[in-house]
Amino acid sequence: MPNVVLIYADDLGYGDLGCYGSRIRTPNLDRMASQGALFRHFYSASPVCSPARAALLTGRYPVRCGVPGVLYPSSTGGLSVSETTMADTLRAAGYATMCVGKWHLGLTEQYLPTRRGFDEYYGLLGSNDQLPVLMHNTEVIEAQVDHETLTARYTQQAVQFIQRSAERPFFLYMPHLAPHVPVVPSPPFRGKSGLGPYGDVVMEMDWSVGQVLEALEAKGLDQNTLVIFTSDNGPWFQGSAGRLRGRKGDTFDGGMREPFLARFPGRIPAGRVVEGFASALDLLPTLAALTAAPVPANPLDGVNIWPMLTGEAESVERPAFLYFDSWNLQCARLGPWKLHFARYNSAAFTAMPAVGRMNLRLLNPELYKIDEDPSEAYDLAGEHPEIVARIEEQVRQQLPSLPSRVLQAWEDTQRRGVKPNGSGEWPVPEL
Numbered sequence: 001m002p003n004v005v006l007i008y009a010d011d012l013g014y015g016d017l018g019c020y021g022s023r024i025r026t027p028n029l030d031r032m033a034s035q036g037a038l039f040r041h042f043y044s045a046s047p048v049c050s051p052a053r054a055a056l057l058t059g060r061y062p063v064r065c066g067v068p069g070v071l072y073p074s075s076t077g078g079l080s081v082s083e084t085t086m087a088d089t090l091r092a093a094g095y096a097t098m099c100v101g102k103w104h105l106g107l108t109e110q111y112l113p114t115r116r117g118f119d120e121y122y123g124l125l126g127s128n129d130q131l132p133v134l135m136h137n138t139e140v141i142e143a144q145v146d147h148e149t150l151t152a153r154y155t156q157q158a159v160q161f162i163q164r165s166a167e168r169p170f171f172l173y174m175p176h177l178a179p180h181v182p183v184v185p186s187p188p189f190r191g192k193s194g195l196g197p198y199g200d201v202v203m204e205m206d207w208s209v210g211q212v213l214e215a216l217e218a219k220g221l222d223q224n225t226l227v228i229f230t231s232d233n234g235p236w237f238q239g240s241a242g243r244l245r246g247r248k249g250d251t252f253d254g255g256m257r258e259p260f261l262a263r264f265p266g267r268i269p270a271g272r273v274v275e276g277f278a279s280a281l282d283l284l285p286t287l288a289a290l291t292a293a294p295v296p297a298n299p300l301d302g303v304n305i306w307p308m309l310t311g312e313a314e315s316v317e318r319p320a321f322l323y324f325d326s327w328n329l330q331c332a333r334l335g336p337w338k339l340h341f342a343r344y345n346s347a348a349f350t351a352m353p354a355v356g357r358m359n360l361r362l363l364n365p366e367l368y369k370i371d372e373d374p375s376e377a378y379d380l381a382g383e384h385p386e387i388v389a390r391i392e393e394q395v396r397q398q399l400p401s402l403p404s405r406v407l408q409a410w411e412d413t414q415r416r417g418v419k420p421n422g423s424g425e426w427p428v429p430e431l
């Protein structure tokens with residue numbers, strides 16, 4: 001059975017890697033791309049941290065998993081205990097499992113990684129701007145961690161896990177702390193990128209990927225290991241979403257479309273570039289299919305994209321992909337088309353507008369042809385009413401299967417008074 005290494009950046013933009021057009025030098029990630037597959041339309045299931053991780057590890061929309069929004073140190077919730085994680089799934093198939101890095105799916109005992117399918121855990125339970133407490137399994141090993149040491153220490157843990165797991169199939173999940181704020185490169189990387197601390201920490205993460213690849217090669221495991229790299233959400237205040245509109249917290253593509261690389265010599269053709277749609281929801285079903293692991297009992301929102309990785313198919317059949325901001329369903333994508341039907345009255349992470357931040361329906365839904373218009377700059381709803389109707393119909397079909405809080409938020413949004421807005425504008429409430 002193949003080993004699986006899943007490396008996950010935090011708040012890395014679609015345009016922040018060399019192989020996606022960045023000036024930041026990322027030779028190891030570029031090598032992953034040239035030796036494997038690079039996806040141009042790979043989406044997280046949320047524009048923020050915790051829900052993105054919930055979806056990644058369960059193959060289900062975050063609204064189904066008890067994590068619709070970001071968890072804070074004061075949060076008592078976490079990834080619903082009724083969910084089966086990717087680690088549970090692979091462990092049931094005989095894998096040794098380890099999580100090294102940021103968890104962000106609950107702080108109390110029942111939510112800890114070692115209760116959610118991981119044999120071993122080393123890292124911070126929240127974002128690096130939250131609790132600076134370094135954990136090993138369920139024990140605190142440093143109450144006040146020095147952030148600039150963490151990427152190197154995570155890397156050492158990952159390499160040691162690979163070295164000691166060579167006798168048995170393993171799953172390594174490595175959610176980095178970078179380039180989330182505070183952006184703190186270690187001394188060897190300070191000033192190295194010429195693109196500020198953000199560029200430096202991306203280079204440091206790239207170095208870490210190189211160390212992991214080297215450890216696999218040194219053990220003769222790289223021919224039997226699938227290595228995946230992606231990110232949870234778009235860039236926050238630094239970093240680049242490339243030509244995509246929006247950033248972290250937005251359901252514009254810049255908040256949710258991510259770099260995605262997958263390397264598996266002999267199984268995934270070298271230099272493959274995939275234009276079809278895929279999502280983090282798809283990784284659990286794909287890994288279950290690849291490893292013949294039992295599929296979780298909860299119905300999955302993702303689909304098996306292995307044929308897209310190998311080149312057997314350019315895309316796979318699936319229902320419209322839904323873009324949520326917390327409980328609010330705001331957009332849907334079907335093939336190359338994306339329809340916006342609701343939006344907040346202000347951008348994410350800005351000061352509250354005078355009337356408060358609220359989700360409002362767009363009286364005139366906006367349609368963008370994402371493959372040709374990555375900036376969501378040219379509304380084609382007027383030209384293609386039949387596509388608008390087709391996507392609206394798919395959303396109507398999917399709504400009843402979603403949790404009641406989603407339906408409630410949907411109805412609240414439909415009821416709220418709103419003034420007509422021009423394409424791409426923030427809607428304004430009618431008070």
Ligand code: MG
Nearest residue numbers: 010011049232
């Ligand atoms: Mg994040």
